[in-house]
Amino acid sequence: MSLTVVNGLPAHILFVHVVIVLVPLSALALVVCAIWPPVARRLGVLLPALALVALASVPLTTHAGEWLEAHVDSSSLVRKHAELGDSLLPWALGLFVLSAAVWWTARSAAAAQRDARRTAARWTSTPMRIAAVVLSLAVATGAVIDVYRIGDSGAKAAWQDGYSKTAQSQGR
Template structure:
């Protein structure tokens, strides 16, 4: 899904902030539910919903980035950011599916030994997926910031003249 503009502004810089914030939050929630089994009954389904929403936000961010990419100068930094964003989108989709499978195995595993045996390996995969998503989230955001601000940051600050606050 590609969104070009929101409120008359390029959508991508607005949409990317949701995955940047929510991916590490999802990791914290996963860690909590892995370490505190008593919370799984109440918070398992909301965790699945959160993972699905995060995947949707990553899809929107990647789609808006594809639209924006057509309007900016293609550089190695832009290409790196684009590739990492597409990878993050795919990781988030897989993480949502794994989270649903894990919570499903926990909720519906009673009386089904094969399903109960899957719960622990699925929990490990969800935890690994959430860590991977968070690492990719940071890498993607950093690459995007470099693509936008590298040249600005390489310029010396103006000295004296107008607007220096004196």
């Protein structure tokens, strides 16, 4: 088993499912936590941990995809998919950075409330929260749209002319 082949299957085919699930899930969790700080406090370190796993899965999947690209017939659809696949890492990094910032802010605000100090008040001020929500919405939307575009192009590259729209009889 390697990072390019798992049980005889190209690893990209398996790893891509991790990205398809975790990037949108991280995006959703980030937006919810940015809008509702009590949810961020409740999730705790799970928010940035989820985004970190999503971030780590992107280069792993891209590497396996580059290996697969070298082992399939080249076409414009495959090249387009590979090109789009390279665009996801900055979005995943943005999700992680914002998730860590939202988590840290929620954690600091909770600690300040417990200690009856207001030193963290500047981090939880209304303009700062609005900025966090707007940035979170922008990065989450960009990441989800990019995952969709990459997945759509990959499906087209894999299935173009690879199936029949009508059922084929199998000796019945």
